Amino acid sequence: MTTYLPKDVRDGLDAARLAELRRKNRLRVMAGGKTWPVLRLWRTGFSVESAVVPALRGLVDVYDGAEHLYQCLIVASGEEGGEMCYEFKRNTAATQTPPLDHFREPNGPVALLPR
Template sequence: MSEYLSKEVREGLELARKAGLKKRSRLRVRAGDASYPVLRMWDTGFALDSDDTAHLRGLVDVFDGTKHLYQALIVASQFEDNEVQFEFKRSTAAADKAPLDYDRPDDAPIALLPR
């Protein structure tokens, strides 16, 4: 089908597709002060727009809106169709509290009340 469309129409369709993916996705990657919208995400990585992304690598934070999902160590793996695909070398789920050093029983008291 693409051989029947002119080059300008194909470029316009690609720009519209990328704009739709950016607008629809709440996922963002933040590296330092810069923030990039995620076009697609899967278990072992994600894809960003190659026009917006400088050579991104290292430690990044992945957000869904304002919710912090992951802290990840990434590396660029593929460049295809105006997308840069990144793979996770390490991905750690973000938690809102520190992990415990022991197993807490389900019936443990939450607090102690003074007498």
């Protein structure tokens, strides 16, 4: 039994797989003021469509719809099956509030009242 598939069949299967990933994913990557769809996201990286997205490098932001998820420092790791894969060098979760520079007591006062 052979596992050889003609090139046009392989290309068709890859195109169908990429179309399915594009259709069902809301994730976006933003770099330099432009956004592109993310095909897959995993713990140590993500992938984008190599034919559509230019080579990314450095600091990017990852969004789920309008929600900012991560600010990441990335490096390209390789291309396979029409997907360009990137690995995180640093992956910081985005928060809605700035970080505190002191410990806030859980039962402490929220504000000071004047006398």
